[in-house]
Amino acid sequence: GAVVSQHPSRVICKSGTSVKIECRSLDFQATTMFWYRQFPKKSLMLMATSNEGSKATYEQGVEKDKFLINHASLTLSTLTVTSAHPEDSSFYICSARPPGTGGLNEQFFGPGTRLTVL
Amino acid sequence: GQSLEQPSEVTAVEGAIVQINCTYQTSGFYGLSWYQQHDGGAPTFLSYNALDGLEETGRFSSFLSRSDSYGYLLLQELQMKDSASYFCALGHAGKSTFGDGTTLTVKP
Numbered sequence: 001g002a003v004v005s006q007h008p009s010r011v012i013c014k015s016g017t018s019v020k021i022e023c024r025s026l027d028f029q030a031t032t033m034f035w036y037r038q039f040p041k042k043s044l045m046l047m048a049t050s051n052e053g054s055k056a057t058y059e060q061g062v063e064k065d066k067f068l069i070n071h072a073s074l075t076l077s078t079l080t081v082t083s084a085h086p087e088d089s090s091f092y093i094c095s096a097r098p099p100g101t102g103g104l105n106e107q108f109f110g111p112g113t114r115l116t117v118l
Numbered sequence: 119g120q121s122l123e124q125p126s127e128v129t130a131v132e133g134a135i136v137q138i139n140c141t142y143q144t145s146g147f148y149g150l151s152w153y154q155q156h157d158g159g160a161p162t163f164l165s166y167n168a169l170d171g172l173e174e175t176g177r178f179s180s181f182l183s184r185s186d187s188y189g190y191l192l193l194q195e196l197q198m199k200d201s202a203s204y205f206c207a208l209g210h211a212g213k214s215t216f217g218d219g220t221t222l223t224v225k226p
Contacts, residue, residue, distance in 0.1 A: 044161065109160040109161045
């Protein structure tokens, strides 16, 4: 199946700093990628849809100035958590859907990034 | 909007069959998907139903009834490695909304 990588897998940072997370589709081109946030024992909450060559579409309640998304190429999307605070500590997961799947809802997920803000 | 309900926990023994239900409310959707997630890992795709009926993939089957706003994931011949969280997800408007997940514990 399609492979999606994510880097870093874990990051610990001080409050007030910014953290960048990369999501790459390794063997397919993804015009659309998704960024999710997951709390322990909880569901995946969609934060935004990352569109190659255009602005990301954010879900209601997600601060676009805090969670900056850039989809610079067909294989790379980045999420930057700006001025991170302890409440931003979470598991961030990206996903991508290979082209041609249309309405098929099969998404391939990256391994996730565990962010801890001290 | 979209909302999905799943049982929070299910326990079964090795070799048994277990069914995880998912009821939903939606104003329109493409289909219902199921994902498996082990602790600390990424979700992996299991099955997808665009139409009513049963889809079978090995030991896993998924069912959808649009008229009843209901679906389920059926796991047969349970193995210890099937202990994980299982999420149903509605596909709509080019994105997905996930249920809160069901934690399946398989006991020897």
